[in-house]
Amino acid sequence: MRHLSFNYPYFRNGVHVMSNKASIKVRYFASLKENLGRSEDHLVYTGLMTVREIWCSANPGQPLPCNILAAVNMDYVDLDSLIEAGDEVAFFPPVTGG
Amino acid sequence: MAVMVVQGNFDPWQEIQAYQNAADCLPGTVGATSVFVGTMRDFNAGNAVKGMTLEYYPGMTERQLEKIVAEARRQWRLLDSLVMHRVGDILPNDPIVLVAVWAAHRGDAFDASRYIMEALKSRAPFWKKERLDSGDECWVAENTKGYKSD
Numbered sequence: 001m002r003h004l005s006f007n008y009p010y011f012r013n014g015v016h017v018m019s020n021k022a023s024i025k026v027r028y029f030a031s032l033k034e035n036l037g038r039s040e041d042h043l044v045y046t047g048l049m050t051v052r053e054i055w056c057s058a059n060p061g062q063p064l065p066c067n068i069l070a071a072v073n074m075d076y077v078d079l080d081s082l083i084e085a086g087d088e089v090a091f092f093p094p095v096t097g098g
Numbered sequence: 099m100a101v102m103v104v105q106g107n108f109d110p111w112q113e114i115q116a117y118q119n120a121a122d123c124l125p126g127t128v129g130a131t132s133v134f135v136g137t138m139r140d141f142n143a144g145n146a147v148k149g150m151t152l153e154y155y156p157g158m159t160e161r162q163l164e165k166i167v168a169e170a171r172r173q174w175r176l177l178d179s180l181v182m183h184r185v186g187d188i189l190p191n192d193p194i195v196l197v198a199v200w201a202a203h204r205g206d207a208f209d210a211s212r213y214i215m216e217a218l219k220s221r222a223p224f225w226k227k228e229r230l231d232s233g234d235e236c237w238v239a240e241n242t243k244g245y246k247s248d
Binding site: 027029030031034067071074075076090092093094095096097098 | 153154161183194218223225226237239
């Protein structure tokens with residue numbers, strides 16, 4: 001699924017040149033990171049968006065894995081949570097520590 | 099109360115001793131110490147495992163561990179606690195996780211340590227990637243349930 005209102009611009013693998021306040025840092029971990037082939041993206045903040053919309057913008061055409069977990073600023077959130085400029089959004093598979 | 103993400107091997111029993119010796123609040127007040135140590139097996143899901151790598155989310159992992167311990171402190175009367183978790187490359191028999199809880203009474207110590215451990219297993223952002231004897235590598239998909247009723 002592609003989110004039409006927020007397809008571009010985005011910059012991958014740390015090559016963005018925006019200030020932190022104008023951007024959203026998106027991070028991926030573990031098997032998700034390997035499957036995507038990158039550990040982070042940087043998106044331009046263009047207004048209120050949900051975590052789900054962030055995924056769609058960073059990964060056009062790539063369905064959101066069904067068991068994915070999400071965090072904003074290092075706290076767990078629902079996929080429908082709103083994010084703000086400067087937030088760090090993270091996506092990762094179920095945790096397997098301990 | 100301490101949480102630590104540890105790069106490299108550690109000896110949980112020495113860590114408990116050292117932490118206990120340095121904790122001013124414990125002498126004379128402790129009636130119960132509950133300790134859980136998780137170690138790496140050399141098998142999982144029917145496969146022989148020769149090693150694993152533990153990935154984590156620096157910052158969030160410590161934050162979630164601290165939240166879990168704070169939740170335990172609100173539910174039970176604890177004197178102190180120590181949570182340590184290994185990251186990086188790990189070999190069979192290596193300790194992975196230590197949860198130690200000190201309390202005046204055993205009920206608080208038992209229940210709080212179980213709570214911390216189960217919450218860690220389901221919420222602390224760590225991920226295991228196993229290296230099998232066959233040479234293959236595979237991510238552990240999910241943790242098994244700790245309580246039979248789960």
